[in-house]
Amino acid sequence: MDTAGRYQQFATAEARGNSPSYERLSAAVAADPGLLALIDGLPHAKRQPNLLLGAVRFLGGPVDDAGAFRGWTAEHWPRVRAAVLARRTQTNEPGRCATLLPLLARLPQPLALIEVGASAGLCLYPDRYRYVYRHGDGVTALGPADGPVVLECTTTGGGPGGPGEGGADGAVVPVPLRLPEVVWRAGVDLNPLDVADPQDVRWLEALVWPEQHERLARLRGAVRIARAEPPELVRGDLNETIRDLVAAAPAGATPVVFHSAVIAYLGPGERESFAATMRELACPWISNESPGVFPEVDRRLPAAPATGQGLFTLALNERPLARTGPHGQSLEWLPAGG
Numbered sequence: 655m656d657t658a659g660r661y662q663q664f665a666t667a668e669a670r671g672n673s674p675s676y677e678r679l680s681a682a683v684a685a686d687p688g689l690l691a692l693i694d695g696l697p698h699a700k701r702q703p704n705l706l707l708g709a710v711r712f713l714g715g716p717v718d719d720a721g722a723f724r725g726w727t728a729e730h731w732p733r734v735r736a737a738v739l740a741r742r743t744q745t746n747e748p749g750r751c752a753t754l755l756p757l758l759a760r761l762p763q764p765l766a767l768i769e770v771g772a773s774a775g776l777c778l779y780p781d782r783y784r785y786v787y788r789h790g791d792g793v794t795a796l797g798p799a800d801g802p803v804v805l806e807c808t809t810t811g812g813g814p815g816g817p818g819e820g821g822a823d824g825a826v827v828p829v830p831l832r833l834p835e836v837v838w839r840a841g842v843d844l845n846p847l848d849v850a851d852p853q854d855v856r857w858l859e860a861l862v863w864p865e866q867h868e869r870l871a872r873l874r875g876a877v878r879i880a881r882a883e884p885p886e887l888v889r890g891d892l893n894e895t896i897r898d899l900v901a902a903a904p905a906g907a908t909p910v911v912f913h914s915a916v917i918a919y920l921g922p923g924e925r926e927s928f929a930a931t932m933r934e935l936a937c938p939w940i941s942n943e944s945p946g947v948f949p950e951v952d953r954r955l956p957a958a959p960a961t962g963q964g965l966f967t968l969a970l971n972e973r974p975l976a977r978t979g980p981h982g983q984s985l986e987w988l989p990a991g992g
Contacts, residue, residue, distance in 0.1 A: 788808045
């Protein structure tokens with residue numbers, strides 16, 4: 655797909671219904687030969703709409719009017735290009751913890767969390783956020799009532815199955831009944847972001863789409879939590895560092911490797927190398943990725959299609975358990991035996 659098609663597809667398939675501003679801007683870029691020529695001068699991996707739009711916002715460019723956006727971006731292209739080359743789409747969405755929590759709460763406690771593609775590490779604090787799960791007519795809330803971050807998630811289906819959390823009658827429930835006990839948290843990223851660095855935080859804010867005010871407030875609350883207890887973040891390639899991170903987990907804790915919307919950025923060979931390493935390490939491995947990332951996970955998915963587009967597949971050690979909303983807003987448990 656050429657660049658014009660890529661931006662038009664982003665406008666209609668991703669931004670529509672989620673961000674009117676980004677829908678307008680992406681469609682305008684797709685119809686502007688001058689801007690397309692500038693974008694085509696970037697490395698292929700740097701031409702993605704989210705990265706360009708975030709860079710313009712990061713630099714203070716206009717995003718309310720498509721004409722103003724096009725003119726400003728062309729006029730300030732050297733600055734925009736430099737920001738695009740220097741930055742990555744490291745959206746750090748703490749809302750995804752709502753879909754990770756049911757699995758984390760069922761593992762042997764306490765936990766040593768290890769996130770690959772950690773960005774600023776905001777998903778390393780599932781024990782510090784408040785959760786509101788809605789399942790049919792029921793509501794389950796847990797976590798600190800006065801915390802700065804509240805994550806809401808709608809669930810369907812019976813739950814992950816297997817031993818672990820259950821209701822008073824022993825039946826499996828679709829939501830966790832407790833927070834995990836986390837005694838260690840670490841992560842790896844090619845370019846870790848520092849919650850104490852105002853420029854890094856401003857970049858994270860620029861990656862939140864303009865109309866998504868709740869996501870922005872959630873991000874800022876998560877940053878405050880992380881600043882009080884900064885995570886251990888390692889700069890490096892995940893395939894080169896994951897063994898050392900698992901080995902560094904404190905004795906007596908269950909090391910848990912997890913990631914969300916990360917592995918798709920790797921090539922097929924790198925993905926398989928990572929999967930092979932995780933099989934050898936044999937520690938709990940939670941993946942929350944889009945379809946097509948892990949063939950073994952896709953092979954074990956039920957034939958029935960997902961009820962929504964753009965959903966991720968939540969899996970434990972390559973066993974698919976649920977389909978999840980990309981920002982943690984929904985959790986659709988798969989039938990048992992996936």
